[in-house]
Amino acid sequence: MTDGIIDGAQPLLDEIASRLDGDGRTVAVAESLTAGKIASHLGAAPGASTWFAGGVVAYTNETKYSVLNVDRGPVVTSACAGQMADGVAGLLAADVAVAVTGVGGPGPQEGREAGTVFLGGRSGARSLTTELHLEGGPTEVVEAATLHALRMLVDLVRAG
Numbered sequence: 001m002t003d004g005i006i007d008g009a010q011p012l013l014d015e016i017a018s019r020l021d022g023d024g025r026t027v028a029v030a031e032s033l034t035a036g037k038i039a040s041h042l043g044a045a046p047g048a049s050t051w052f053a054g055g056v057v058a059y060t061n062e063t064k065y066s067v068l069n070v071d072r073g074p075v076v077t078s079a080c081a082g083q084m085a086d087g088v089a090g091l092l093a094a095d096v097a098v099a100v101t102g103v104g105g106p107g108p109q110e111g112r113e114a115g116t117v118f119l120g121g122r123s124g125a126r127s128l129t130t131e132l133h134l135e136g137g138p139t140e141v142v143e144a145a146t147l148h149a150l151r152m153l154v155d156l157v158r159a160g
Helices: 009-020 037-043 061-066 078-091 137-157
Strands: 027-031 054-057 096-102 118-124 126-131
Touching: 009 037, 009 137, 027 037, 027 078, 027 137, 037 054, 054 061, 054 078, 061 078, 061 118, 078 096, 078 118, 078 126, 096 137, 118 137, 126 137
Parallel strands: 027 054, 027 096
Antiparallel strands: 096 118, 118 126
16 A cells, blocks of 8 residues: 555556546445545545545445435345445436445454455446455455455446
8 A cells, every 4th residue: 555545546546537537427436344445545536626526435224224225124235235326326416436335354244254345336327236255354355345446437437
């Protein structure tokens, strides 16, 4: 990690910034497991003030339900990640959104093992979700989840 940026993140941030620079699209993030790490990375990217709408750290279940309109029930799911992305896109009127929910560890949650992470993404009418099983302790899981979310964001902005 250099200057608070996770190793491997800078090229992703540079691509996101270059693709969004001047094209009018905005990006939003909804984070649970990563607790704002994705947003802090995006905020440090070149020209972020022109394309980064902001983010919501929805760490508690109730915040996911009440702020992001996630259905009540388990939150370590693909459905929750997708709803978080949809919710933050609507809340912040963003064109592109990514969301992350999961279990950092050290123990399980909702019957899911530590390292189980779900990503959700939205770009216009296109939506996608991904399930990951990451290795390491809580710090490593959060960093890996952040990188995966940034990669998803690159894919979404590339697709237009």
